[in-house]
Amino acid sequence: MKRAHRFDVVVIGAGGAGLMAARYAAQNPNVSVAVITKLYPTRSHTGAAQGGVGAALGNVTEDRAEWHAFDTIKGGDYLTDQDVAELFSHEVIEAVYELEHMGLPFSRTPDGRIAQRKFGGHTREFGKSAVERACYAADRTGHMILQTLYQQSIKDDVAFFNEFYVLDLIIEGGECRGAVAFELATGELHTFHAKSTIIATGGNGRMFKVTSNAHALTGDLMSIAYRRGIPIEDPEFYQFHPTGLYKLGVLLTEGARGEGGILRNADGERFMERYAPSIKDLAPRDMVSRAMYLEIREGRGAGPEKDYIYLDLTHIDAAIIEERLPDITEFARIYLGVDPVTEMVPIQPTAHYAMGGIPTTIDTNVISDGRNTIVGGLYAAGEVACASLHGANRLGTNSLGDLIVFGRRAGIRAAAHAAGAEYGPLPSDNQDASRELLERLRAGPRTERVAHLRRELQDSMQDNASVFRTQELLEKQVGILADIKARMLHIGCEDPGQQYNTELMEAVELGFLYDNAEQLVFAALNRTESRGAHSREDHRERDDTDWLKHTLIYKDGDGVRIDYKPVTMGKYEPKPRIY
Amino acid sequence: MYRGREGQWAFLLHRVSGVAIALFLLLHVLDISLVMFGPDGPFDAFLAFYHNWPFRIGLLMVIAGVVYHALNGLRIILMDFTTWGVRYQRQLWYGVLGLTTAIGVPVLWIVVPQIVGGI
Amino acid sequence: MASPRPRTYAEAREVSSSNSELGWWVFMRISGLLLVFLVFGHLWTNNIVIDPATIDYDYVASRLAQPGVRIYDTFLLFFAMLHGVNGLRYSIEDYTKRPGRRFWYKILLYTVSAIIFVLGTMTLWAFTYQEMGDAVRAIGATQ
């Protein structure tokens, strides 16, 4: 296979965002499109999403895009850019219909329309009551989105480079000219020369010990962009979902509490009554996760290590559990040997979603500073990107919406840009950094093991930088990170082979994960307030006068540099977030 | 060996029995056609060959195979054309095995002494 | 390390020439149903009703002299041959990996079965066994 490729548009990542981008780029007849992905497209983690995609179709009860925008902004604790939320809430409706036209098998209402259901934080008339907004395909909406989009890409005959790991972006003179990737099958480096490059590589949840994220979600491109001088926006806002299976992190949908599930501590107490007297177990994700953490910290956790909470469904009719929560019932039975019908399920908050990421404009152009300077030919969409739709806390169902709205925008913009642009000259040393990186890791002394360092990173991030943060904990974590960084110089590979050297890839991924952890910890240390998912015990209040702004964190030599940019405000003034 | 369940073994037995019967059929037509050479032709000599021990046992297995193949063939047809055929394919297979024995034993009761006895 | 057999469905489509599989599939089922009666009838008369050990030329010749038996056996021969040979073809296609070898196995199978089928049909219809017996005896007498 030749190792130099040229495509007008190169998409990195084949999850919901990447495939959507590829599809809409391919609609432009004047451009060639390729997708590079480190997994086979259908292995992407979009397939794990269960709940649904929020769009104000109003198929069940009246609903309006404005209400959706408001919920998103309030859910994001007012850190959401309001123009983005407005645009999003309108375009997501169109995007959902387009998915339906592509064949997505949504569940249906009795009159044949797309079925919709309630979901946390989605309301009518600016918070009056819950509204059916989540469009769903049984309990596998993400799976169906991923499948449908992959199917479309087969129809459109999109070129795929499967099991190619992007290791570097080629950025010259403020412009992106493509990417360098490692072919897993052969161990060779490939250069992709492009006019437009779209980053859609998903999340970075694997920096935590307990996560709902796949092993592949190591924040690769957040790290690569960062190493290439692009800042990361709002990395301190990381969402923990309250109900992950104990130690595994496998997600149990919010629907479990929606059906009446109750959280209990070791004493069997329904502790949420103390934290959120009115809505109790159905409080927003960040609040519930915090309450669970407090219970555990105060010694009321269950189990031999006193480190989990129970999700109690036993009072619910067995038939309802089997019928409406089949997946999570199966997960609990298979993985913990616990039958939710008769036993309480051990759960823990699980690292779930990065609100922050590579900063982009509303048109998905990647920006390189606080003045919105655009990096030519570079776009980002999906969980990896931060247009700041989710602000400080994402609402359930808004991520899938994000993928399809901004994936589509990225595809259209990138193709339009490519159609009117020339290929910028390719620096001759474009593979050097990647080759050096791989050679260093291959030949390393192996006095440290990748798996051990990764585990230390994950454990310490979970302990010091997850649901609760204090200056002390974060500073401690800074020290731990420095230690890990130094020891990373001693890792190496046992496997000398070229073909399918997955060990080498894990070593590369560890470096990426490290960068993501560094971004999060330093940004969190700086932000001396509590907002959305970022909760500082030493600064419990939201502080709109000083902190109503986005973090931008840059790599600066061996350290970091932190900058801020304003939040785009609009119709809605910040108010206390009370549910 | 892949640890398949009933369906896999049903398929394997069906195929083996089918091939065995088919090969026997070819041979059988051949031997009967020797009749064309008349009473003093090779026919009777060929029949003598049938009386070989290995062949007799083989013949018994072919007969058992025919019974199984026929019944399982009916099972396959049921599965192809009815939804419950698929749903109860396992039970049907046990039925096939049961019936094969139920038919096979009396048949062998009659046939074995004949085949074995005609030495 | 190119494998000589088509590994993917797309490759296989290119080398496959016929679309008659549906027909054969249906035929296997219909013939199978008919064969239940034909085969069991045959076994009944030749193995249960009479002791196969007593079978000899005269028995066979006398049976073949009856037109009913001839017609019955013709059906049996026809369906069993087609059903069985097609079944053998399935096995050849599943177990021989090289397309070339597969082709020749099938040619061999078809040739042998065609010859045997012709022999079988001749046995049933080409002679009356009375005549044949007479003719043979006549030859013997002249010697």
Place this chain on the structure above:
Amino acid sequence: MEPNEAQESIEATEPNELIETVDIVVKIKRFDPDADSRSYWAEYTLTARPSDRVLDVMHHIKWEVDGSLAFRRSCAHGICGSDAMLINGVNRLACKVLVKDLGSKIVIEPIRGLEVKKDLIVDMDSFFESYKAVLPYMINDEAPPAAERLQSPEERARFDETTKCILCAACTTSCPVFWTNGSYIGPAAIVNAHRFIFDSRDKGTAQRLDVMNAGNGLWRCRTAYNCTEACPRDIPVTRAIEEVRRAMLFRGA
């Protein structure tokens, strides 16, 4: 074993069995294309928890014993379809089967019928080629309405089960016909054709049936049911195959 080593060897833990560990022997069929001309069996003795997934056990080997062991995985909870393997004689997802369900001896081989690239990694391209052959996408050239195309819940239910497929290949590589005849289109492709053939919004049935009617199409299936038993998503695969066959028999009638 030191206590904190035991801690490291696990990710999954059943609370009731927290302290409990078992000694297991894991036999893995390995092959390194850079070094070996043929595959060989490697044996590992280790301690695991009854509630460990086989994937955890494999990670333990890769991370603590031999870094060169190669296999695919991503989601770790049975949703991405990366890690279908032949485990103790049956195709399963390594992330969806626990040590306690297998006993103290675990034998792991690559799935059959696809070319082995390295250890448990097989060539998936040819599998996806068969999938693509059935035109697995909505075919409907009529201009769509402004909102959604309507479909009743009953029409939607007609193809619900086959939408669950995660393309893990456990079915196709468990099929005795596929093992010996790699050009058989295989159950996974048929399942995905079913998903569209029975979708009331799709108009491509004729094309799709033509594809599957060809020499190595769905008439090759001998109803061995291994596919149905192997499917980690509990899709009634054989039933779907039979339904497509009937659609083909009675089409246009």
